[in-house]
Amino acid sequence: PKQIGLVGHSEGGMIAPMAAVESKDIAFIVMMAGLGVKGDQLILSQNELLSKAGGLSEEARAQSRLLYTRIFAILKEEKDNTVAGKKIQAALAEALGKMTEEQKQGFAPIKAVVDAQTGMYVTPWFRYFVLYDPRPILMKVKCPVLAINGERDLQVEPDENLAGIRDALKAGGNEDYTIIKLSGLNHLLQTSKTGAVSEYRAIEETMSVTALETISDWILNHTVALKGAAPRAK
Incomplete structure (x- = not known):
């Protein structure tokens, strides 16, 4: 149970904090393009x-x-x-x-x-x-949180949403959260020129390697059994 985590994208990033508040078995959550505003x-x-x-x-x-x-x-x-x-x-x-x-x-x-x-x-x-207002839920989340957004996300604007997540977690007393805006990535965390929805299908990349490594490194650092293990090669 100490290693059970939730990774959610967009609305999934909205649901992950709800589940973390309801279950003490959730050890960490990763919010990809999650909501930080109403x-x-x-x-x-x-x-x-x-x-x-x-x-x-x-x-x-x-x-x-x-x-x-x-x-x-x-x-x-x-x-x-x-x-x-x-x-x-x-x-x-x-x-x-x-x-x-x-x-x-x-x-x-x-x-x-x-x-x-x-x-x-x-x-x-x-x-x-x-x-829906994510703030009351986020203030109750006590497990470690990674919140990431793409710099070119046009569906979940990164600055206001990441700031909202940070402020709510801080106000609730959470002491282990990481907030990251990833350069050049769109809502789907693909490397993108403009972030426009019309680009989604045209981009061969399913998800940026930078995003995947950011998430996996953070999870490894927060997984009890692997704490103290040698850092992964870059």
């Missing part, structure tokens, strides 16, 4: 970064932020899924009604996403994610 904040940041990478104008991105802020408010206030879905579509129509034809053209990619995903927005999972 769910709604993460989605707003993600939309901003991905939209900017996709070439959307600042005006369209600002309109998107306003719309998604309204969508999150609807999800927090309205428990009935059918009613919530209608209110989301009404919020979209209202936003479009205030735009010029030129603005509507620039906003078209956002409209397409909202139209396609309104049904997903009212699912239990998305509702939970929007409301």
